[in-house]
Amino acid sequence: xxxxxxxxxxxxxxxxxxxxxxxxxxxxxxxxxxxxxxxxxxxxxxxxxxxxxxxxxxxxxxxxxxxxxxxxxxxxxxxxxxxxxxxxxxxxxxxxxxxxxxxxxxxxxxxxxxxxxxxxxxxxxxxxxxxxxxxxxxxxxxxxxxxxxxxxxxxxxxxxxxxxxxxxxxxxxxxxxxxxxxxxxxxxxxxxxxxxxxxxxxxxxxxxxxxxxxxxxxxxxxxxxxxxxxxxxxxxxxxxxxxxxxxxxxxxxxxxxxxxxxxxxxxxxxxxxxxxxxxxxxxxxxxxxxxxxxxxxxxxxxxxxxxxxxxxxxxxxxxxxxxxxxxxxxxxxxxxxxxxxxxxxxxxxxxxxxxxxxxxxxxxxxxxxxxxxxxxxx
Numbered sequence: 451x452x453x454x455x456x457x458x459x460x461x462x463x464x465x466x467x468x469x470x471x472x473x474x475x476x477x478x479x480x481x482x483x484x485x486x487x488x489x490x491x492x493x494x495x496x497x498x499x500x501x502x503x504x505x506x507x508x509x510x511x512x513x514x515x516x517x518x519x520x521x522x523x524x525x526x527x528x529x530x531x532x533x534x535x536x537x538x539x540x541x542x543x544x545x546x547x548x549x550x551x552x553x554x555x556x557x558x559x560x561x562x563x564x565x566x567x568x569x570x571x572x573x574x575x576x577x578x579x580x581x582x583x584x585x586x587x588x589x590x591x592x593x594x595x596x597x598x599x600x601x602x603x604x605x606x607x608x609x610x611x612x613x614x615x616x617x618x619x620x621x622x623x624x625x626x627x628x629x630x631x632x633x634x635x636x637x638x639x640x641x642x643x644x645x646x647x648x649x650x651x652x653x654x655x656x657x658x659x660x661x662x663x664x665x666x667x668x669x670x671x672x673x674x675x676x677x678x679x680x681x682x683x684x685x686x687x688x689x690x691x692x693x694x695x696x697x698x699x700x701x702x703x704x705x706x707x708x709x710x711x712x713x714x715x716x717x718x719x720x721x722x723x724x725x726x727x728x729x730x731x732x733x734x735x736x737x738x739x740x741x742x743x744x745x746x747x748x749x750x751x752x753x754x755x756x757x758x759x760x761x762x763x764x765x766x767x768x769x770x771x772x773x774x775x776x777x778x779x780x781x782x783x784x785x786x787x788x789x790x791x792x793x794x795x796x797x798x799x800x801x802x803x804x805x806x807x808x809x810x811x812x813x814x815x816x817x818x819x820x821x822x823x824x825x826x827x828x
Contacts, residue, residue, distance in 0.1 A: 462606040475534035521550035542575030574622020576682020578604035620770035625709030629681035643688035689805035699796035775825030
C-alpha cells in the first residue's frame with residue numbers, strides 16, 4: 451500500500467497574507483533572519499499579528515546553512531515564550547531552522563503542537579510543504595526527514611519575493627528544477643508526484659528566465675513561487691536522489707550556494723542516471739526522454755532526447771549566468787582531490803541517495819564530481 455501526503459494548506463496569489471487575519475491565539479513566534487528584518491518582511495507579518503491581538507516574539511539569529519547551535523537557541527526562546535503559533539518568514543535556512551526547533555521540542559516535551567506557518571521569501575526550496583530539514587552538525591549537512599516537520603500552512607505571497615536579487619532567483623529556480631527532475635525519476639515516484647513534477651518543469655522553463663530578467667514581473671514571480679511549492683510536494687512524497695546528495699556534501703565542504711551547485715551537477719547526474727556515460731540501456735532514460743517531449747525538444751532516439759534535455763538545462767544555466775563547472779565556482783583542483791573520497795562517502799550516506807534511480811558506488815560518485823569540476827561533456 452502506498453500513500454501520497456498532502457498535509458499543508460496552501461494560500462497563494464497576491465493577497466495570500468490575509469490568511470493571518472483568520473488565525474486564533476495570543477502568542478506568536480516569528481522565526482526569520484536579519485535580512486527579513488532589514489527589508490521589512492518580518493515587520494509586515496509582526497504588525498499584522500499585533501493588529502489581531504497577538505504578542506509577538508522574534509527569533510532572528512539565523513544564518514545560511516543552519517546549525518544545531520541555531521536550533522538550540524530557538525528552542526530556548528520557544529520554551530520561555532510558549533507560542534501557540536510559529537511563523538517562519540524567509541528562505542530554506544529559516545524554514546529548516548524552524549522545523550528543527552519544533553521537531554526537537556515535540557520529541558523531547560509533551561506539548562500541544564503550535565500552528566506552524568511558513569511564508570517563503572524565495573522560490574526554490576519548497577520547504578514550506580516538505581518533511582525535510584537540512585541542519586549542519588560538525589561541518590556535515592544532515593538531512594532529517596519526518597512528517598512531524600511538515601508545516602500546517604504555506605503562504606505564497608508574491609510581495610515576499612519581488613525584491614529577491616537576480617542571482618538568488620536563478621539559484622533557487624534551478625533548485626526547483628532539480629527537485630522536480632529528481633522526484634520524477636525517483637524509485638518512489640507515483641502518478642501523483644509525476645503530475646506535479648511535470649508541471650513544475652514546464653513552469654520553470656517557461657518563467658524562470660523572465661523572473662530573472664525582470665523581478666517586477668508578477669506573473670513570472672507567482673508562477674515560480676507555485677512551481678517551487680509544487681516541486682516540494684512532489685519530492686516530499688517521491689524523495690530526491692544523488693544530485694542533492696552530492697550537492698549537500700560538496701556545498702557543506704566548500705560552502706557553495708546549494709541551488710547553483712545542484713545546477714552544475716545536474717547535466718552530469720542525468721547523464722549517469724540515463725546510462726549515457728557508459729552507453730548502457732537504463733529504463734530511467736525513457737523518463738528523461740519523456741520530459742524532453744513535454745518541453746518540445748525530443749529527439750529521434752531515447753539517447754538523443756536525453757542529450758537534448760541536458761543541453762536545454764545547460765542553455766538555461768548559461769542564460770541565468772550560472773557557472774558551467776565546480777572550478778568556475780571557485781573550487782580548487784587540489785582541494786577537491788583531497789576531499790573526493792569524503793564527498794563520495796557523505797553522498798552515499800545521505801538520505802537522498804536511497805531513492806536514486808541508479809545506485810552508485812563511491813567511485814562512480816567521484817567520477818561524477820570530476821566531470822562536474824571540469825564541466826566536461828559526459
